[in-house]
């Protein structure tokens with residue numbers, strides 16, 4: 001399948017590591033200009049820009065906390081000023097919190113909901129006007145299979161990801177046919193996020209019923225993002241694709 005995104009600009013949030021990094025590299029390999037958003041990872045983000053430029057692409061790193069409205073506006077303004085547009089927005093940045101529900105503070109709850117859900121609202125609110133003005137655009141939100149399933153000890157994260165799925169569907173309806181809004185709900189993927197949680201890849205493989213018998217790789221999620229950014233998905237609207245090894249079949 002030939003995917004050519006040349007002439008288009010993609011902004012990936014949380015693009016310095018894991019799924020965001022793999023997605024930015026894959027979109028760049030397909031020809032897109034890249035805005036590499038990061039928070040507190042200037043060296044990783046610069047390395048990303050160099051890697052993208054070495055393969056002939058154009059890239060720009062911008063630090064911004066995507067849970068902060070002022071910083072998000074600055075991020076989108078800077079991206080549009082540099083490349084002229086944001087055609088593809090990948091809302092990928094996120095954090096995971098494992099904590100028994102009754103131990104969770106209001107601060108914990110707000111931090112996770114702001115980072116994982118409010119950020120999608122803020123980035124879409126800032127980027128969609130430009131897409132509407134130009135008459136096209138594509139939004140890809142990274143949710144999680146846990147947004148469907150829920151999980152004990154992960155109430156804030158699973159609530160946020162369930163919200164991302166519903167927000168995707170509402171925005172898809174509100175902005176169709178000009179802007180296509182879809183989501184990805186990955187199963188467990190080997191990234192820093194799993195390594196720092198109690199859900200290590202090894203534990204998940206042992207305890208979860210994953211028909212494919214392993215956790216995923218970031219590049220397997222990135223491939224889904226490139227597909228959703230492409231014209232091959234021109235009839236997709238408000239869909240949630242689920243690269244998850246078969247752990248959840250819905």
Ligand SMILES: NC(=O)c1ccc[n+]([C@@H]2O[C@H](COP(=O)([O-])OP(=O)(O)OC[C@H]3O[C@@H](n4cnc5c(N)ncnc54)[C@H](O)[C@@H]3O)[C@@H](O)[C@H]2O)c1
Pocket residue numbers: 013014015016017018019020037038039041064065066067092093094095115142143144145185186187188189190191192193194
């Ligand atoms: N790894 C998994 O098993 C898995 C499964 C399903 C969904 N996801 C989702 O995939 C996305 C990427 O996660 P990952 O697994 O690559 O983990 P990761 O920790 O490598 O990536 C998350 C990135 O988001 C950035 N980030 C965090 N808060 C931010 C903020 N306020 N502003 C800007 N950037 C911020 C981090 O610095 C990091 O680079 C997340 O939304 C996560 O919930 C991951």
